[in-house]
Amino acid sequence: MTVDSPVPLASAADLAAGQFADLVRDYAPAALDQLMVEATRQCEGIAGRRLAPFTAVPESHRAQGIDPDEYTEATGLPMDIQGTLGRSYADALGPGEQVRHCWLNEFAPRYPEMWTYANLKVTILRSYGGSQSVATASLIGAEPDSGHVWFSLGTFLPIGSLIRVTYDGGYTTVPADLARACKLLAASLVLGEIDPAGTQFGHDRGVLTAQAETILSTYQRS
Structure with missing residues (x-):
């Protein structure tokens, strides 16, 4: 046991x-x-x-909606080469259909400077088949004060997908x-x-x- x-x-x-x-x-x-x-x-x-402090906590989230301000056709701002490639791929996938955000269940309700995240692993399972392990380079976060994970533009994450995550975290101080x-x-x-x-x-x-x-x-x- x-x-x-x-x-x-x-x-x-x-x-x-x-x-x-x-x-x-x-x-x-x-x-x-x-x-x-x-x-x-x-x-x-x-x-x-x-x-x-905890280790390898598993969670699942359903990819829901996106912010209209993040539709790929909604901005004409200049981008660096990584942003340009990401937007190009997002346009190819279909504007307005890719989710950008996920919020972890566990985060610091107070004193986020004392909270630490580590070993975040994300897998996307799409309802019509296929899965993908998301590379760390394609993620921004998680943010200790909110648990917010932001997927980079161009991540193939359709609305309705299942997002499975595991991560370490907790108050290390x-x-x-x-x-x-x-x-x-x-x-x-x-x-x-x-x-x-x-x-x-x-x-x-x-x-x-x-x-x-x-x-x-x-x-x-x-």
């Missing part, structure tokens, strides 16, 4: 070094590491999105408030195990969870 092992939003050492050290003093190191993984996944569940939310939820999980009545350690599990949810509400999808 494959083990779920993301890089947690906060480490076991972070939890043990702070105000919750009394809660986890009897935890074995491996159990404490697993606790932080569980708290990280709980953070992502509340936010409704990936936050910790974890925002401090996310690390705090992870620790709060980890402490709440511990209390649920060792002190469900809330009488031994002076921590209120409901308050801890509410504090974490308040932080994570700013990372939820709008």
